[in-house]
Amino acid sequence: MKLxxxxxxGEGPLNEDALIFNEQQSLFGIADGVSSxxxxxxxxxxxxxxxxxxxxxxxxESMESGDQSLYEALTRINERLHMKMTxxxxxxxxxxxxxGTALAAVRVQDSGIEFIQTGDCMILxxxxxxxxxxxxxxxxxxxxxxxIEVWRECIRRGFRTKDEIMPHVKEQLIANRQxxxxxxxxxxxxxxxxxVKYFEYGKINKVGLSHLIxxxxxxxxxxxxxxxxxSYWEFIACSILEKGIEKxxxxxxxxxxxxxxxxxxxxxxxxxxxxxxxxxxxL
Numbered sequence: 001m002k003l004x005x006x007x008x009x010g011e012g013p014l015n016e017d018a019l020i021f022n023e024q025q026s027l028f029g030i031a032d033g034v035s036s037x038x039x040x041x042x043x044x045x046x047x048x049x050x051x052x053x054x055x056x057x058x059x060x061e062s063m064e065s066g067d068q069s070l071y072e073a074l075t076r077i078n079e080r081l082h083m084k085m086t087x088x089x090x091x092x093x094x095x096x097x098x099x100g101t102a103l104a105a106v107r108v109q110d111s112g113i114e115f116i117q118t119g120d121c122m123i124l125x126x127x128x129x130x131x132x133x134x135x136x137x138x139x140x141x142x143x144x145x146x147x148i149e150v151w152r153e154c155i156r157r158g159f160r161t162k163d164e165i166m167p168h169v170k171e172q173l174i175a176n177r178q179x180x181x182x183x184x185x186x187x188x189x190x191x192x193x194x195x196v197k198y199f200e201y202g203k204i205n206k207v208g209l210s211h212l213i214x215x216x217x218x219x220x221x222x223x224x225x226x227x228x229x230x231s232y233w234e235f236i237a238c239s240i241l242e243k244g245i246e247k248x249x250x251x252x253x254x255x256x257x258x259x260x261x262x263x264x265x266x267x268x269x270x271x272x273x274x275x276x277x278x279x280x281x282x283l
Contacts, residue, residue: 001108003028004278006245008253010218010271016049017216017275018057020105025063027070029105030121030275031056032216034188037096037177042088048099052081056101056189070105070116074189075196082191092191095178100190104136104214108279113212116201118187122220124237125204126211128282132234136200138217139186143179147172151266161261162270169268212279213237218272219249222265245276 009015016033033049040048059077081100082092090097102119115123117136125133147169154165179185180192187198215236226235240248256271258264 002280004245004280005276006249007275008218008249008273010273011269012047012273014047014050015273016047016053017218017273018053019275019277020057020060022061022063025066026108027060027063027105028108028214028277028279029056029060029103030214030216030277031101031103032119032121032218032273032275033101034099034119034190036090036099037174038094040088040090040097040099048085048090049101051084052099052101052189053103055081055084056103060105066107070107070114071196071199071201074103074105074116074118074199078189078191078193078195081189082193085191095180096174098180098190098192100180100188100195102188102216106212106214106279108206112203112205113209114201114203116199118189118195118199120186120217122213122215122217122233124213124215124233125209126213126237126241127208128210129208132231132237134233135202135204139188139198139200140176143176143186147176147268148266151262151268155263155266160263165262166268173268206281210280210282211237211241212277212281213240214277214279216273216275218274219252219276221252222255222267224265225255240276240278245278249274249276 007019018031020029031053033053035047035049102121104117104121104123107114120138120140123135150169154168159165180188181194181198260270
């Protein structure tokens with residue numbers, strides 16, 4: 001088993017993505033911090049999203065007992081996030097004040113792969129046959145698509161800068177945040193007791209498995225850049241394995257730099273934080 005990994009800061013002040021390595025437990029993951037909509041910075045100049053993703057990192061990397069499931073571990077970490085926000089006097093009843101993290105983690109065992117996910121991080125299983133099997137789905141996709149359509153409508157109306165478009169989209173983004181860990185919404189690890197109900201988790205066996213690819217959303221290609229007729233996740237997985245994660249990320253950043261105002265490829269920021277771990281079982 002060999003690991004390849006990368007993390008790159010986007011356009012924000014901090015890289016709120018985190019890589020998780022617990023070699024002793026064969027536990028690996030990625031976390032994508034989600035800052036509050038209400039401005040928050042700690043006395044250490046850390047954003048809420050950074051604190052959340054790195055809390056998950058610290059907790060999972062310090063796990064010692066293989067008897068605890070990933071579900072149990074994240075349930076405990078969610079409670080810790082709630083306590084941290086209480087210490088910072090964050091009102092847990094106001095979703096716009098909450099910070100949290102999306103995440104995806106796997107534990108490699110003799111009998112298979114245990115996995116868990118929440119938010120919009122992805123886990124792709126790739127088999128020796130070439131089959132690409134998404135183990136997870138984007139929990140926020142249906143809500144973000146609504147906001148992206150508002151963005152596209154602004155482009156059709158002639159807007160040509162992010163600063164012009166964002167005020168028209170912000171209301172939808174705020175409305176989306178109210179649906180965290182709620183019916184019709186999405187899951188995110190943000191200290192809410194309901195967060196545990198929205199985990200995607202389970203176990204697969206390792207028969208025929210060649211790679212596991214873990215990705216935060218900063219490494220997703222714009223849908224418009226995928227060749228017509230190609231499967232989205234198959235194209236991404238094959239591109240990563242053919243190019244290597246470093247070249248794949250560099251090419252994506254070149255694409256982002258070519259469209260700084262997010263007009264050709266509608267999105268909310270020029271460049272998001274990026275994190276990925278590739279587990280290679282073929283060696």
